Amino acid sequence: MSDEVWGLFDDDGLVGVGRKVTGDRRTVGEVDLAVRYLGLELPTPVVASASPINSDPRVWPELQAAGVGAVVLPSLFEEQLEEESRQADELFGLASDTNPEATAGYFPVLTAYNHGLQRYLDTITAAKRALQIPVIASLNGVTPGGWTGYARELADAGADAIELNVYRVAADPAFDAAAVEAETLAVVEAVVAACDVPVAVKLSPYWSALANFAVRLVEAGAAGLVMFNRFYQPDIDVEALRVGPRLVLSTSQELRLPLRWSALLHGRVDASIGLSTGVHEPDDVVKALAAGADVAMTTSALLHHGPAHAGVLVSGLRRWLADHGYDGASQLTGAMSQRAVTDPAAFERANYLEEITTAARSFRR
Numbered sequence: 098m099s100d101e102v103w104g105l106f107d108d109d110g111l112v113g114v115g116r117k118v119t120g121d122r123r124t125v126g127e128v129d130l131a132v133r134y135l136g137l138e139l140p141t142p143v144v145a146s147a148s149p150i151n152s153d154p155r156v157w158p159e160l161q162a163a164g165v166g167a168v169v170l171p172s173l174f175e176e177q178l179e180e181e182s183r184q185a186d187e188l189f190g191l192a193s194d195t196n197p198e199a200t201a202g203y204f205p206v207l208t209a210y211n212h213g214l215q216r217y218l219d220t221i222t223a224a225k226r227a228l229q230i231p232v233i234a235s236l237n238g239v240t241p242g243g244w245t246g247y248a249r250e251l252a253d254a255g256a257d258a259i260e261l262n263v264y265r266v267a268a269d270p271a272f273d274a275a276a277v278e279a280e281t282l283a284v285v286e287a288v289v290a291a292c293d294v295p296v297a298v299k300l301s302p303y304w305s306a307l308a309n310f311a312v313r314l315v316e317a318g319a320a321g322l323v324m325f326n327r328f329y330q331p332d333i334d335v336e337a338l339r340v341g342p343r344l345v346l347s348t349s350q351e352l353r354l355p356l357r358w359s360a361l362l363h364g365r366v367d368a369s370i371g372l373s374t375g376v377h378e379p380d381d382v383v384k385a386l387a388a389g390a391d392v393a394m395t396t397s398a399l400l401h402h403g404p405a406h407a408g409v410l411v412s413g414l415r416r417w418l419a420d421h422g423y424d425g426a427s428q429l430t431g432a433m434s435q436r437a438v439t440d441p442a443a444f445e446r447a448n449y450l451e452e453i454t455t456a457a458r459s460f461r462r
C-alpha cells in the first residue's frame with residue numbers, strides 16, 4: 098500500500114488534491130471503523146450530537162444498534178443551574194427556620210430543584226447502564242460562576258466526557274472581543290478544573306480569530322473542539338409583528354463551513370475535532386473525516402429520518418472505505434486537511450476569489 102494524492106472535492110472545484118491511500122478494495126467486513134475522540138475509544142466516528150431525542154431511553158437501543166460511536170445528551174443550561182443553586186440556598190435558609198409554616202415552602206422548591214440537575218444526573222446513569230458506547234453530557238453556558246462546578250456531578254454520575262457549549266451573542270458594544278474570549282476561556286478552565294473527564298468545547302463559527310482562539314482553548318484544557326453549534330435565529334412574523342424562534346433543520350449544504358474549519362485546524366491543535374452541522378449523508382461523513390474531523394456529528398438528519406438513519410451513515414462510510422482501499426476510518430482522517438492538500442490556499446481567501454470570479458462568468462449575459 099502506498100500514499101498518493103487525490104481530489105475528493107474536485108466536482109466543486111473546492112480544493113486541490115490531497116493524500117490518498119491506494120490499496121486493493123477491501124470487503125466491508127475488513128474495515129475498522131474505530132476512532133479515538135477525546136481520548137475515548139469509539140466503535141465508529143458517527144456521533145449523535147446533542148438533541149432532545151438523545152435523552153429518550155427508547156432511542157438509545159436504536160442509536161446503538163445503528164452503530165453510533167457516542168451519544169451526546171442535550172444541554173443543561175447555566176441559567177437552569179444558577180436558578181437551582183439560588184433555590185438550594187433559599188432552601189438552606191428555610192431549613193434553619195423553626196417556624197413550622199416556613200416548612201410548607203420546602204416542597205415546591207425541592208420539586209423544582211430536582212427537576213433539572215437531578216433528572217439529568219439520573220439520565221446519565223440510565224444511559225450509561227443502557228449503552229456500551231460513551232455517553233457525553235453537555236453543559237451550556239458562558240459566564241464564569243458556581244454553575245461550572247456542576248461538571249463534577251455530571252462526571253460522577255458516569256458521563257465519559259463533557260461537551261461545553263459556549264453559545265453567546267456578543268451584543269453589548271461595550272464588551273470587546275478580547276473580553277469575550279477571556280471570559281469564555283475562564284469558563285473552560287473552570288469546567289476542566291471541576292471534573293476529571295475530558296471536556297470538549299462546542300463553538301460557534303463567529304469568533305474573530307478562530308484559529309488563535311482554538312489554540313488557546315486547548316491550552317485552557319479543552320480536549321476537543323466541536324465545530325459548530327448551529328444558531329436558531331429569531332424570525333419576524335410580519336402579520337403578528339412578533340419576533341420568535343423558528344426551528345429549521347440543516348441540510349448538507351451547511352457542511353462546508355465546518356468542513357473548511359476542520360481542514361484548517363486539523364494537525365494545528367492538539368485536540369480532537371468533532372464536526373457538527375450538515376452531516377446528512379454517508380458522503381458527508383467521508384468529507385468530514387477527510388477534512389480532518391475525528392468524528393462526524395449529526396442531529397438534524399436523525400430528527401428528520403429517525404435514529405436508525407445513523408445506520409445509513411455508518412454502513413455508507415464502511416462501504417466507501419472498503420471501495421477505496423482503506424483499512425479503517427482513522428486512516429482517512431485529515432487526508433484532505435489544509436496541510437495535506439497540494440493547494441492549501443484553497444481553504445482560505447483564494448477559494449473565495451475563485452468562486453466569485455467563476456460565478457461572475459456563469460451569470461454574465
Ligand SMILES: Cc1cc2nc3c(=O)[nH]c(=O)nc-3n(C[C@H](O)[C@H](O)[C@H](O)COP(=O)(O)O)c2cc1C
Binds near residue numbers: 148172
Ligand atoms: C431540536 C434541537 C435541539 C438541540 N439541542 C442542543 C443542545 O441541547 N445542546 C447543544 O449543544 N446543541 C443542541 N443542538 C444542536 C445540535 O447538537 C447540532 O450541533 C446542530 O443541530 C447542527 O447539527 P445538524 O446539522 O446535524 O443538525 C440542538 C439541535 C436541534 C435541532
